[in-house]
Amino acid sequence: MTQEELLEQIYKKDGRAFTLLYDMYSKSLYGIIFNILKDKEESEDVLQEVFVKIWKNIDSYNTTKGRFFTWILNIARNSSIDKLRSKSHNNSLKNLSADNFVHILDHNSSVINKIDAIGIREFIQKLKPKCIRLIDLLFFKGYTQQEASEELEIPIGTVKTQNRSCIKELRTILQVQ
Incomplete structure (x- = not known):
């Protein structure tokens, strides 16, 4: 079944198509979500x-x-950031024990491997160093553009401009593949 056929069935609210959609994209989306939240259950x-x-x-x-994967990726990313900023998430962080941090560190490396497995990191590594750093902050670590501006110590307008040019460059690299 092509992606167009799958979407057609999902528009019709076909449960089997939705199950197929979940099977196709859940691992990739989970990797992005976990990379932002760093918590298995919340992810x-x-x-x-x-x-x-x-x-x-x-x-x-x-x-x-835009592409369907980009659309669902943005839903996952935005939902993760919303959760990260929620009161319940912030309260749960106050109650973490040291054992949880060890688990998070161990699990984080497997998430990075999952991201590598879907090939995203391979393409990002072909970008300029400033793009690699910016994309890491905005998309993998869930920073807002304002937070990235503060972290990189550059104006927010520069972050926005660089983000657009980096994504454009990444699209060019992906189209060549």
């Missing part, structure tokens, strides 16, 4: 929320505005 919860949002909002996806 699993957010992943479920993301697929509910996809199911409920599929009619808002517009093929002329």
Whole structure:
């Protein structure tokens, strides 16, 4: 089944198509979510929320505005950032024991391997160092543009401009492949 056929079935609210969609994208989205939240249970919860949002909002996806994977990736990223900023997440961080930090560090390396497995890091490594750092902050670590501006000690306008040019450069690299 092609992606177009799959989307057609999802628009019709076909449960089997949704299961196939979950099977196709859940691991990739989980890797992005976990990379932002650094917590297995919260990442699993957010992943479920993301697929509910996809199911409920599929009619808002517009093929002329971008690829489907980019659309669901943004839903996952934004949901993760929302969770990260929520009060419940911040309160749970206050109660973590040292054992949890060891688990997070151990699990984080496997998430990085999952990201490598889907090939994203390979393409990003072909970018200029400033792009690698910016994309790492914005997309893998879940920073806002304002937070990236503060971290990199550059104006927010520069972050926005560099982000656009870095994404454009990444698209060029991906189209060559």
